[in-house]
Amino acid sequence: MLELSDAQIGGWVGQFALPFFRVASLLATMPIIGTQLVPMRIRLLMAVAVSLVLVPILPDVPTVDALTLSAFLLVLEQVLIGVMLGLALQLFFQVFLVAGQLLAMQMGLGFASMVDPANGITVPVLGQFLNMLATLLFLGMNGHLVALDILAESFITLPIGEGLSTNHFWLIAGRLGWVLGAGLLLVLPAITALLVVNLAFGLMTRAAPQLNIFSVGFPLTLVLGFLITWVGLADVLSQYQQAATEALQWLRELAQAP
Template identity: 65%
Template sequence: MLELSNGQIGGWISSFLLPLFRISSLLMVMPIFGTQLVPTRVRLYLALAITVVIVPTLPPMPEVDALNLRSLLLIAQEVLIGAMFGFMLQLFFHVYTVIGQILSIQMGIGFAAMVDPANGISVPVLGQLLTMLTTLLFLAMNGHLVVFEVITESFVTLPVGSGMLVGHYWELVGKLSWVLGAGLLISLPVVTALLVVNLAFGVMTRAAPQLNIFSVGFPLTLTFGLVVVWIGMADTLNQYQNLSSVALAMLRDLAQAR
């Protein structure tokens, strides 16, 4: 009969299960892998595979008892760290959702929504298009590999049991307004162009009150907005590179990685 002591079980927890909780919580929250399109079982298998690969390269883990309050606190800490990394990436992807919301409202197609299969909510079609484009660029440029590199380095920069730097995290939380700011900045050319069109229609209505501006203005605003968005797609790659650099830099700051 196999007998295991508390020390052996605690060693397994500290050497394997604690990194597993940090990695699995990241995969459960981060975009692409943490969506409803990826089954939970697949995410768990992926977390196990990543943990098995990186455990031999990690620094020594603190020894804890299997049934101890300290082990529960360490598990909660690891889950919180991984969830915060995933939340940071979610903010980066939601920048384009905000852009889609702003442009849809300005173009008058805010009612044109569809169910997002990844999150299970209704989003504007334009926002869904931008989100799909961001996902493809993120995978094509190996952004997921950078995330796995950062989470691996975090075990060195933020060792298990070292405590969380709450002040450092709150400082980063204060910088999260860049999400809305970035969305407004990218959508500013289209919003400005549509504002000029609406001002022109306002002048036309003032000059000729008998003109039914709603029947003429709506299709023209919609068509002009789509044309401006199509023209702005030419600079999507540069905008994505700038935003992704900022997002990954903030992720490294969160992990205190190099």
């Protein structure tokens, strides 16, 4: 009959279960993998697979009793670290939704929205288009592998039992304004061009008051907005690389010890 001691059970809990909670929390909250498009069972199997790969190379983890308050606090700590890293990636993808919202409002497409199947919320069509483009670029440039690499490094720079500090939460709060700034910078040329178009229509109205600017300007603004957006896509890659570099660097800073 196989008998297991408390020390053996505690060692297994600390060696596998604690890293598993950090990995599973990240995969459950990060974009793409953590969306509703990926079933929960698939995410759970991915978390188990990643944990099995990481456990042999991780530094020593504390041995804890499975049913004690200290074990519960360690599990809660790992969940918070994983959610924090996943939230950082979510903020990066929100940049493109904000950019699409700003551009849609300037074009007069603020009413054109659709249900995002990944998050289950209503987003502007242009925002969804930019979000899909960012998703393809993120996967094409192996951004998900970089995120997993940073996760693996976090077990060294932020060991289990080290604890979080208020600096991590201040880093997240400080990046909330970065989302709006990066989104505005992404579509600033298009917004500026559409502003010039609207100013031109205003001058036309002053010069010819009998001209029905609403019946003429609205469709022209839409057509020119789509044309400006199409031309601006040529520079999306460079702007995406800059935003992705800043986001991943910020993610690496979050994974550092306090």
